[in-house]
Amino acid sequence: MSESLEDEACNDEIHPPRPTFAAPPEDVLENAALMLSAAGDPARLRLLLRLADGERCVTELAEAEGEKLATVSARLKLLHGARLVTRRREAKHVHYSLTDGHIVSLVRDILEHAAEDTVSI
Amino acid sequence: MSESLEDEACNDEIHPPRPTFAAPPEDVLENAALMLSAAGDPARLRLLLRLADGERCVTELAEAEGEKLATVSARLKLLHGARLVTRRREAKHVHYSLTDGHIVSLVRDILEHAAEDTVSI
Numbered sequence: 001m002s003e004s005l006e007d008e009a010c011n012d013e014i015h016p017p018r019p020t021f022a023a024p025p026e027d028v029l030e031n032a033a034l035m036l037s038a039a040g041d042p043a044r045l046r047l048l049l050r051l052a053d054g055e056r057c058v059t060e061l062a063e064a065e066g067e068k069l070a071t072v073s074a075r076l077k078l079l080h081g082a083r084l085v086t087r088r089r090e091a092k093h094v095h096y097s098l099t100d101g102h103i104v105s106l107v108r109d110i111l112e113h114a115a116e117d118t119v120s121i
Numbered sequence: 122m123s124e125s126l127e128d129e130a131c132n133d134e135i136h137p138p139r140p141t142f143a144a145p146p147e148d149v150l151e152n153a154a155l156m157l158s159a160a161g162d163p164a165r166l167r168l169l170l171r172l173a174d175g176e177r178c179v180t181e182l183a184e185a186e187g188e189k190l191a192t193v194s195a196r197l198k199l200l201h202g203a204r205l206v207t208r209r210r211e212a213k214h215v216h217y218s219l220t221d222g223h224i225v226s227l228v229r230d231i232l233e234h235a236a237e238d239t240v241s242i
Contacts (some may be wrong), residue, residue, distance in 0.1 A: 013180070015181055016142055018174070018175075018177075018181070019174055021170075021171055021174065023167065023170075024167075024170070024232055024235075024236060025239070027162070027239055028232065028235050028236045028239045029163040029166055029167055029232075029235075030163050031235040031238060031239045032163075032166055032231045032232050032234070032235035033160075033161050033162050033163045033165075034161070034232060035145050035161075035234070035235060036157045036158070036160045036161035036166070036231060037157070037158060037161030037162070039157045039161075040154050040155070040156075040157035040158030040159075040160075040161050040162075041149040041154050041155075041158070042147070042151050042153075042154045044154075045150055045154050046144065046150055046159070049142075049144075049145070053139070053140055053142065054139075056139075057136070060139070062134055064142065082209070084237055090236075093241055099238075100234065102230045102231070102233060102234035105226060105230050105236065106227055106230050106231055106234075109223045109226050109227050109230070110153045110156060110157060110223070110227055111149065111150075111153050112146055112223055113153070113156070113220070113221065113223035113224065113227075114145075114149045114150075114152040114153035114156060115145060115149045115192065117152060117204055117220075118146070118149045118152045119150055
C-alpha cells in the first residue's frame with residue numbers, strides 16, 4: 001500500500017459538532033483499568049469464564065483447571081483484589097462468584113469478540 | 122474477623138453436578154487477554170470511552186485529551202494492535218472507531234461497574 005497510515009494533524013478541516021464527553025473521574029478510570037488488567041491474563045480469564053456459569057469453590061476450580069490449589073487460589077486472590085470476584089466461606093469451602101452482571105457481560109463479550117477476531121485472522 | 126478466609130481443600134463435601142464447561146481454544150483466550158490488557162490502562166481506556174461515542178480523528182482526540190499528537194497516536198496504535206479499534210484514512214485524517222459493538226459494551230460495562238464500586242469503597 002503506497003498510502004501511509006501515519007497520523008497527521010488535521011487543522012485544515014472542520015469537524016462536525018461532537019456531543020459533550022462526560023469524562024469519568026480519574027479514580028473510576030483507574031479502578032476500571034485495574035479490573036481490565038487483572039482480567040487480562042489467559043489463566044485468570046479462564047477462571048472468570050468458569051465463574052460466569054455460577055459460583056464455584058476453589059477446590060473444584062483447581063481440579064477443573066488441573067492446577068494446584070495454591071496456584072488457583074493466588075489467581076483468585078488477585079481477581080478478588082480487583083473486585084472482579086466475591087467470596088464467601090461455608091464450612092471448609094471458600095466459594096467464589098463474579099461480582100455482578102457487568103463482569104459476566106464483560107467476560108462473555110470479550111470472548112465472543114476474540115473468537116470472531118481469531119477466526120478472521 | 123476471627124474466621125480466616127484462607128482457601129482450604131473441600132474433599133469431604135460433594136458438589137452438585139455442574140454444567141459442562143466449554144473452554145474456549147487457547148488462542149482465543151490469549152487474544153481476549155491481550156485485548157483486556159491493552160484496555161487496562163487509564164489513558165487508553167479514556168480513549169476507548171471517547172470512541173464509544175463514535176468515530177474520532179487523531180487530532181481531535183489529542184486536543185480533547187490535552188496531549189501531544191504523538192502520545193495519543195502511540196496509544197491508538199497499541200489499541201489498534203490489539204484490534205480494539207479500527208482506522209480509516211480520509212485525506213489528511215486518520216479516523217479511529219471501536220471495532221464493534223462488543224467493545225462498546227465492554228468499555229461501558231467496566232466503567233459502570235467501576236463507578237458503582239468506587240462509590241461504595
